[in-house]
Amino acid sequence: MREDVIGRANVEDTPELEAYYRDLERYEAGALWTVANKIEPWQPKSQSVPVLWRYDDLRSHVLRSVELVSPEKAGRRVIYLNNPGRREVSAAVGWLYSGLQVMNPGEVASAHAHSASALRFIMEGRGAYTIVDGHKMPLGANDFVLTPNGTWHEHGVEASGLPCIWQDGLDIPFVNAMEANFYAVHPDLSQAVAYPVDDTTHAWGAPGLRPAGDKWSKQYSPLFKYQWGPTYEALSKYAKSTAGSPFDGVMMNYVNPVTGGPVMQTIGATMQMLRAGERTKAHRHTGSFIYQVAKGKGYSIIDGKRFDWKERDIFCVPSWSWHEHGNASNSEDACLFSFNDMPVIGTLGLYREEAFGDNDGYQLN
Amino acid sequence: MREDVIGRANVEDTPELEAYYRDLERYEAGALWTVANKIEPWQPKSQSVPVLWRYDDLRSHVLRSVELVSPEKAGRRVIYLNNPGRREVSAAVGWLYSGLQVMNPGEVASAHAHSASALRFIMEGRGAYTIVDGHKMPLGANDFVLTPNGTWHEHGVEASGLPCIWQDGLDIPFVNAMEANFYAVHPDLSQAVAYPVDDTTHAWGAPGLRPAGDKWSKQYSPLFKYQWGPTYEALSKYAKSTAGSPFDGVMMNYVNPVTGGPVMQTIGATMQMLRAGERTKAHRHTGSFIYQVAKGKGYSIIDGKRFDWKERDIFCVPSWSWHEHGNASNSEDACLFSFNDMPVIGTLGLYREEAFGDNDGYQLN
Amino acid sequence: MREDVIGRANVEDTPELEAYYRDLERYEAGALWTVANKIEPWQPKSQSVPVLWRYDDLRSHVLRSVELVSPEKAGRRVIYLNNPGRREVSAAVGWLYSGLQVMNPGEVASAHAHSASALRFIMEGRGAYTIVDGHKMPLGANDFVLTPNGTWHEHGVEASGLPCIWQDGLDIPFVNAMEANFYAVHPDLSQAVAYPVDDTTHAWGAPGLRPAGDKWSKQYSPLFKYQWGPTYEALSKYAKSTAGSPFDGVMMNYVNPVTGGPVMQTIGATMQMLRAGERTKAHRHTGSFIYQVAKGKGYSIIDGKRFDWKERDIFCVPSWSWHEHGNASNSEDACLFSFNDMPVIGTLGLYREEAFGDNDGYQLN
Amino acid sequence: MREDVIGRANVEDTPELEAYYRDLERYEAGALWTVANKIEPWQPKSQSVPVLWRYDDLRSHVLRSVELVSPEKAGRRVIYLNNPGRREVSAAVGWLYSGLQVMNPGEVASAHAHSASALRFIMEGRGAYTIVDGHKMPLGANDFVLTPNGTWHEHGVEASGLPCIWQDGLDIPFVNAMEANFYAVHPDLSQAVAYPVDDTTHAWGAPGLRPAGDKWSKQYSPLFKYQWGPTYEALSKYAKSTAGSPFDGVMMNYVNPVTGGPVMQTIGATMQMLRAGERTKAHRHTGSFIYQVAKGKGYSIIDGKRFDWKERDIFCVPSWSWHEHGNASNSEDACLFSFNDMPVIGTLGLYREEAFGDNDGYQLN
DSSP: OOOOSTTSOOOOOOHHHHHHHHHHHHTTEEEGGGTHHHHSOSSOOOSOOOOEEOHHHHHHHHHHHHHHOOHHHHSSOEEEEOOTTOGGGTOSBTTBEEEEEEEOTTOBOOOEEESSOEEEEEEEEEEEEEEETTEEEEEOTTOEEEEOTTOOEEEEEEEEEEEEEEEEEEOHHHHHHTTOOOEEEOTTSSOOOOSOTTHHHHHHOSTTEEETTOOOOSSSOSOOEEOHHHHHHHHHHHHHHOOOBTTTBEEEEEBOTTTSSBSSSSOEEEEEEEOTTOBOOOEEESSOEEEEEEESEEEEEETTEEEEEETTOEEEEOTTOOEEEEESOSSSOEEEEEEESHHHHHHTTOOOEEEOOSGGGOOOO | OOOOSTTSOOOOOOHHHHHHHHHHHHTTEEEGGGTHHHHSOSSOOOSOOOOEEOHHHHHHHHHHHHHHOOHHHHSSOEEEEOOTTOGGGTOSBTTBEEEEEEEOTTOBOOOEEESSOEEEEEEEEEEEEEEETTEEEEEOTTOEEEEOTTOOEEEEEEEEEEEEEEEEEEOHHHHHHTTOOOEEEOTTSSOOOOSOTTHHHHHHOSTTEEETTOOOOSSSOSOOEEOHHHHHHHHHHHHHHOOOBTTTBEEEEEBOTTTSSBSSSSOEEEEEEEOTTOBOOOEEESSOEEEEEEESEEEEEETTEEEEEETTOEEEEOTTOOEEEEESOSSSOEEEEEEESHHHHHHTTOOOEEEOOSGGGOOOO | OOOOSTTSOOOOOOHHHHHHHHHHHHTTEEEGGGTHHHHSOSSOOOSOOOOEEOHHHHHHHHHHHHHHOOHHHHSSOEEEEOOTTOGGGTOSBTTBEEEEEEEOTTOBOOOEEESSOEEEEEEEEEEEEEEETTEEEEEOTTOEEEEOTTOOEEEEEEEEEEEEEEEEEEOHHHHHHTTOOOEEEOTTSSOOOOSOTTHHHHHHOSTTEEETTOOOOSSSOSOOEEOHHHHHHHHHHHHHHOOOBTTTBEEEEEBOTTTSSBSSSSOEEEEEEEOTTOBOOOEEESSOEEEEEEESEEEEEETTEEEEEETTOEEEEOTTOOEEEEESOSSSOEEEEEEESHHHHHHTTOOOEEEOOSGGGOOOO | OOOOSTTSOOOOOOHHHHHHHHHHHHTTEEEGGGTHHHHSOSSOOOSOOOOEEOHHHHHHHHHHHHHHOOHHHHSSOEEEEOOTTOGGGTOSBTTBEEEEEEEOTTOBOOOEEESSOEEEEEEEEEEEEEEETTEEEEEOTTOEEEEOTTOOEEEEEEEEEEEEEEEEEEOHHHHHHTTOOOEEEOTTSSOOOOSOTTHHHHHHOSTTEEETTOOOOSSSOSOOEEOHHHHHHHHHHHHHHOOOBTTTBEEEEEBOTTTSSBSSSSOEEEEEEEOTTOBOOOEEESSOEEEEEEESEEEEEETTEEEEEETTOEEEEOTTOOEEEEESOSSSOEEEEEEESHHHHHHTTOOOEEEOOSGGGOOOO
């Protein structure tokens, strides 16, 4: 790891030094210059690699799990996404976990709570619902729902519904890494529904308005459910008045209406629209991202490699990786849902961004 | 002003003291005990009185002003509301100004800016619009629009429209009292429309979402227009899941989506629904309020006096006045728009509230 | 009030309009154009005038009050400062009240609380103390102490002390104007000392450190006392490393250590040093200021008028008045204590500042 | 990893499932229930172990490095502390790096910048200084200095000084883990001293005061140096008025005077005093801590194991480890400096704390 650059470690091994290093080991110590260039890289090099998970590949395996295990035995019946560079911590990218969960009509998972923050993005089915601290919310395709850190939560599918599949997103690897993860099973295994169905959506899901008497002191959004209908309408309206980002098209962040900031303290989420025929330019920035294609078809070029995607496919962009997106249709818009660790990166002062300068901003691939 | 209570001033005038007081006057000084009980009251006693301004009374006079003065001569053609206790500062209540402005199709007022914060609530007509710092917004009945402190703004009615009347609300008296009011006429007398019509509504008027790349550093809301349609829908949904406030029924605050706080630094605004047959209990609190009836009919009892109102009527509730509201209909809801100085009161630590304890919470009247 | 400027009201009285105005009065209304130019001035014109209160003039009168009234009868034995333009609201400038309070050894004032925020700056004597919510603090000359809004507080002089005089500063006129002032006499007339003497100074008066477990949720500073010794030392050190402000010399704000912001929500306070021979340039800004000369002698030029001052003199600078300061000594520094309504002005977005452009920045006088 | 508890994964391997698992691997996926109990522990189990690094052991080795490598070759001449459980990431505990750096009189390290936040705590010597973004600060024993993320910084020892040793603390492992570390060598290899020596200490190191015109918008403290003298005085004063924490004695946090919050966004620092004879009770909480003994001698019991320490010794407490401290002297106080990742833990909502309930709060050891 020697570098012949002033200001960097460049020490040749000698017998005397090697003896010295062994001495240091006895005292749980080492010489910084033997690791300095490794632990202080010029710029980040992610351990994660870009991956595309095709729904056509995964769906049948997800459905097969229904026959293979019960929710009771499995805890939760989930197929999780394993980044080749992050298998050790069961992450899909960086410190973010993701998986596909499936439930049959009438099934319900036991209620639990954990320090990790969690979200769900509904992929297919009918009759899914989530209960968060007593607030029950029915969920449909492309709905986005939070189960924030510390909340009791459980999922189910109404007996009258259809088999449901959704994507889970959590920061379990991060909270584990921070050595701060706690887990609890609800003493009654399931919660009572303590409020009118969809009450937090009714109270907090209005544009430019908030309930007057409702004091909310939690650090996450009181709006737990973000429905697809109003979200797509919002993007469509915003598209009428904005040129959009050169890197991301028409992009909106899901926010905590109490603060205007991210929905949870450790996970942010975004929906973006690539207009018909739109192709964005490449940039890179710190932070790890997992995308699900909510609508349409297209492709992303990540660190020079092209990934073609269509509705329900999932892919990831590691930290500091070049990425650009294209809509493959010239008549229909395409929409990408994504979640990320940007609240961590931003809050802690670790955000940095760079535009791709060559080739008019487009990577070669 | 003597009070025979320990801890209060209770000094009898004597010739010696009177001579002493005259001495002090020569040095621009006085004896505190001669004014202490007056300037330190046990509780607030507002200089304002409750007033109901009936639209039936005012409308014809407002329309008559069209014949009497031109916008050019008048600056703005407005009939303002004069609280009998606040004539000196031209306030409708406390330090809040309000007036009814009228414009004919094709008319446009000259663009200006001031340190006072302003808002408009549309009462009738067709084709009204406001331009704020280059952002143009068409306005319909019950739409609420901001023209924040320091912004260039102007109002007009499209040539194809109908005569329009709206209520203005400003904190001119307050900013004057703070000796901080500046006024400027736009150098070109009118602004260019610099953005797509309704662009801030498209960008910031979505529930639970905000434009991803848009950094907003101003201290007022980037959402300038709050439309009646979504506002009424929001109240109707919220009504399904809340018991409501005992004092205010189903109430929502208009908010700055960037902060979740008030729309401007000195003026807050609220829309509340009194459900069919609803009658609220009385409370009082610091802060001055001006209401406009957006929908329905009913009454308010303010410091023991009943005021019957219907759509478009305006009334005020002075600081620390008991007040309660009733919907006169058993089948239709009623909606009250209001604006207030609560951001000032709250930010500065001056809020206090009290429920009416007697008679099961209802004032006698 | 007519102005022949486009965008300003310029309507001639006619018999028809006069009749119209009378009609409007019947409905508690008026025509805006009759008052618009008055209530929307081009820039602020303060109702206050600059005043210098010489301690040589006031001291004997203050001491004489000891013979004339008892604290029991007077409530508090205070000579207050009366700005000729603000007699109606008993203000020394703008909405700020100030007075000189005197107490003999062994005297104690009854404990009370009010919504107004208060401060004290000690002028002379020995043995003075203040108790705030059970925290007792001995006070010496040039010490600055807070009795924030809503706190129980009382003052006294130890029996072993000397007669003490201090300056009171409050926002009573402002809180009255906001119709939000409440007053209460302590049920026991005096408080028990519930903590070690000077405990908040010990906990919160350290540079760059705060007590680790102490959660402070009040909106005012937990550090109630700011001692002269460390304050003068701080200014002296800062003077070594700063060029200082062209308008104010070496100036530091007293702050709430929990937030780095002003000591109370409605009143800010400042200590500034004019170095030997220093003469500052003129500027003006919104906000009202009351100064006390803590050390040295010099002069201030306020709106073109020169005021010569020395230690213990008090003077005021009204909002938007030009002002500049000079140290009359070429060998000793001079220090000015001041308090102001800048937290109100700043929090509400009403601050504006302008440098004096002519004559190299110095007013003629 | 099976657990026979409802709500936990408890699936037996079968040939069919094993085949299924192999299928999933082909698609970069896995079955959650095979890893769920591992990645969702009931409570944190730190990878770090408690370690005591005795200065008597390390000092000679640190000094020997002066002969073995030059600062030019080494980059920085540092012996770093290697937690047996965290060798892979060169951390002393959790995600925190620490090392002992030595410099001879006249030596100077090249200036650089990195995304990691850094601090120094001076152990011995004379003439040490640090330059941060052009601000030079002389440093003595027990002084604490910041070199925040993104700042240019360099260290040196005056030619007239003595060999200096200090402890470095950084979050390099954390910023690496977040894949957000950037490193740059200063183009001139050293900075010009652009301000008066100690200027930020003069401006920001005062109790309850801040420079009036100095707007500071960075997210870290503008006060870079916290001197031992005022720090020890602060603790001594605070000790007079507080009972102290049952777990930590008399403890104060170093703070950013602009916000009252932690000195940097990712690293907090604390100085605590154990009074003569004081023995604290045990608690545990999330967050990783590295201590240096600034004064005195005593012991800490960490997860049941006793570590005896004296001045200059260093030890660590891993996340969620029980710990308690004792002063071994009945006549002298002992002081512990520590730094930690609490700003990360706290900002992200991951703090949890628990008192040791048995044995009157004391661990057996």
